[in-house]
Amino acid sequence: MDGFFQTELCQRLGIDYPIIQGGMAWVATGELAGAVSAAGGLGVIGAGNAPAEVVAEEIEKVRSITDKPFGVNVMLLSPFVEEIVELVTRKKVPVVTTGAGNPGKYISRFKEGGCQVVPVVSSTALAKRMTRLDISAVIAEGGEAGGHVGKLNTMAMIPQIVDAVNVPVIAAGGIADGRGLLAALTLGAQGVQLGTRFVCCEECTASQAYKEAIIKARDRSTVVTGRSTGHPVRVLKNIFTRELEKMEEQGCKPEEIEEFGEDKLRQAVCEGKVDEGSVMAGQIAGLIGEILPAEKIITGMIREARQLLDKQCQQWEAEKNGK
Numbered sequence: 643m644d645g646f647f648q649t650e651l652c653q654r655l656g657i658d659y660p661i662i663q664g665g666m667a668w669v670a671t672g673e674l675a676g677a678v679s680a681a682g683g684l685g686v687i688g689a690g691n692a693p694a695e696v697v698a699e700e701i702e703k704v705r706s707i708t709d710k711p712f713g714v715n716v717m718l719l720s721p722f723v724e725e726i727v728e729l730v731t732r733k734k735v736p737v738v739t740t741g742a743g744n745p746g747k748y749i750s751r752f753k754e755g756g757c758q759v760v761p762v763v764s765s766t767a768l769a770k771r772m773t774r775l776d777i778s779a780v781i782a783e784g785g786e787a788g789g790h791v792g793k794l795n796t797m798a799m800i801p802q803i804v805d806a807v808n809v810p811v812i813a814a815g816g817i818a819d820g821r822g823l824l825a826a827l828t829l830g831a832q833g834v835q836l837g838t839r840f841v842c843c844e845e846c847t848a849s850q851a852y853k854e855a856i857i858k859a860r861d862r863s864t865v866v867t868g869r870s871t872g873h874p875v876r877v878l879k880n881i882f883t884r885e886l887e888k889m890e891e892q893g894c895k896p897e898e899i900e901e902f903g904e905d906k907l908r909q910a911v912c913e914g915k916v917d918e919g920s921v922m923a924g925q926i927a928g929l930i931g932e933i934l935p936a937e938k939i940i941t942g943m944i945r946e947a948r949q950l951l952d953k954q955c956q957q958w959e960a961e962k963n964g965k
């Protein structure tokens with residue numbers, strides 16, 4: 643345990659380390675969330691577009707792995723959002739993160755179930771609006787992130803949101819190691835959320851091909867598609883994104899583009915179709931070089947951040963002593 647890295651956010655959520663695993667649709671199953679929570683972070687099941695009975699099984703899986711707190715990400719564009727809200731409330735899921743919208747109308751139900759609510763935001767205005775609700779923290783997600791993204795980047799957005807709100811801020815987008823953790827804390831965040839890094843985790847049930855596509859990626863391997871449909875999504879460049887770009891150039895209707903994208907994430911994650919499918923990943927994919935157990939990712943990040951801080955302190959100490 644390390645005092646510096648035990649932020650108020652950790653106390654609020656009941657976790658040992660300020661590291662949250664992104665609730666990625668299809669990728670963030672009970673196995674992954676359970677492993678992250680067991681290792682002292684906050685594991686989060688990604689409900690995505692899944693119906694309640696599927697998510698209920700993932701909740702049971704986490705509870706069979708660990709007694710520690712965990713979360714469910716409620717994707718607010720899901721056709722099953724109503725039944726997912728009912729499920730997480732009934733199952734008393736400790737933490738609910740929300741994405742792709744405003745959870746305002748569901749907050750009272752979450753609170754009745756004893757769930758702490760942590761919405762994802764992509765701007766200061768949205769973050770401020772969320773603080774009128776009974777929430778425990780906000781996740782400020784920059785456009786470096788994988789999947790559905792906003793316009794601002796993490797570096798510029800975090801300090802502005804930290805200054806604008808009175809709840810703990812969790813930085814997301816572009817973070818995958820101890821350097822990113824330390825940088826985020828320096829910007830005033832009290833924690834970090836990682837998605838792409840946890841895809842390349844032993845306990846993650848995504849296809850080997852999906853993990854290998856991330857390992858192979860470089861800094862410029864991702865692209866944002868779907869700007870014309872109003873649903874910009876960051877993915878690895880492949881045959882699928884080139885087809886999508888062609889459709890956008892040709893001025894295809896947003897409905898046609900949306901229809902073409904349907905089921906493509908599942909195909910990539912579950913069937914390993916990484917050429918024709920949608921391989922959602924963040925810009926930090928280029929930094930990820932190996933598949934590790936969740937516990938190694940978490941303790942490695944904390945160790946790296948602490949060593950960086952120690953080294954800096956020693957240097958300052960030496961300077962003060964005129965060495």
Ligand code: TUI
Nearest residue numbers: 667741742743744762763764783788789790791792873
């Ligand atoms: O939600 C995500 N990332 C996602 S969701 C997803 S599934 C999907 N697939 C295709 C199209 C759309 C979704 C894949 N990746 N990240 C969290 C996030 N939330 N990023 C941005 C936002 C967000 C956007 C608008 C949060 C709130 C919001 O509010 C709008 C408003 O004014 O209420």
